[in-house]
């Protein structure tokens with residue numbers, strides 16, 4: 001199958017909508033990452049998404065809607081907390097987990113009684129949903145396990161020959177996937193951090209919890225990494241083994257992985273250059289790539305060629321860091337590096353989403369340096 005990339009003109013949108021209505025797949029831009037869309041009410045069309053991505057079949061899809069009528073068609077009831085979040089942040093980078101109606105195929109929900117619903121804050125995405133006339137099921141438009149695509153070219157490099165059409169909306173504004181909030185329980189719970197931060201949600205809802213399963217997963221992975229060195233599983237492993245799995249099924253899988261192994265270096269800003277120098281010295285003889293802020297890149301300018309550094313922008317500008325993250329991870333796919341070192345960030349505000357993705361990409365290998 002030949003894969004076309006088209007600018008989102010009226011004619012291209014009509015062509016895309018026709019493909020979607022006949023059960024086919026179209027990749028399209030959103031404000032977070034590119035999505036791989038299918039008619040969300042057509043189980044066979046949704047099955048095609050799993051096939052094209054190589055996605056594990058138990059990982060449910062989220063539905064993209066353009067208006068309130070579509071929400072009411074797929075969700076059974078909309079609790080007060082959801083109404084508040086819709087008013088504050090939608091359209092925008094937020095997915096709500098709601099009880100689902102009979103209209104939603106089990107192929108979308110993975111058989112759960114709930115469905116993820118999101119109204120994207122991107123004109124092309126909204127125009128496409130309206131033109132198709134149905135909610136669009138759309139995961140990120142990457143091969144499963146790879147970094148999500150934030151450009152049409154990144155979609156093409158993963159899905160060329162597997163889908164007929166990519167709508168090109170340029171680079172995505174936020175660059176990390178939507179915040180997922182489960183509003184079906186007593187307390188709203190973040191299942192995946194994103195550009196709508198925990199702090200922003202708390203301003204609207206008061207208390208917001210972070211899924212305990214995310215933390216348990218992180219502790220278990222770190223204990224496994226530690227165990228590889230020491231030979232014995234630590235405390236954290238046992239604690240986490242008794243703990244929960246992440247409640248968003250997709251969060252338990254390996255994700256965002258670049259082809260070379262990545263280790264994160266965590267240190268106070270003034271000690272980061274020394275931490276990277278030590279890592280470079282240790283890796284002598286091997287081809288190393290770095291994923292770093294402009295400040296760290298400048299400090300290392302005479303230690304490593306510019307072509308071996310992917311820059312995330314200024315350290316204080318987390319919006320830019322998030323927007324460049326996946327391209328930085330993907331940039332080393334074409335360069336034959338043996339290993340990667342990346343800079344760690346504070347986990348407040350947008351830093352929580354950035355570190356969630358970076359830690360997964362690193363298989364939770366984090367080296368704490370300095371004080």
Ligand code: TXA
Pocket residue numbers: 030032033034035036059060061062095097109112114115116118120138139140141176177178180191247248249250251
């Ligand atoms: O920003 C985004 O959300 C992008 C763009 C394309 O909209 N989409 C995206 O989809 O990231 P995907 O499939 O890559 O991630 C959706 C996540 C998965 O981790 C999945 O397990 C979780 O949402 N999910 C879907 N339905 C769920 C449900 N009913 N309960 C809990 N988690 C759910």
Ligand code: MG
Pocket residue numbers: 139140148
């Ligand atoms: Mg994804």
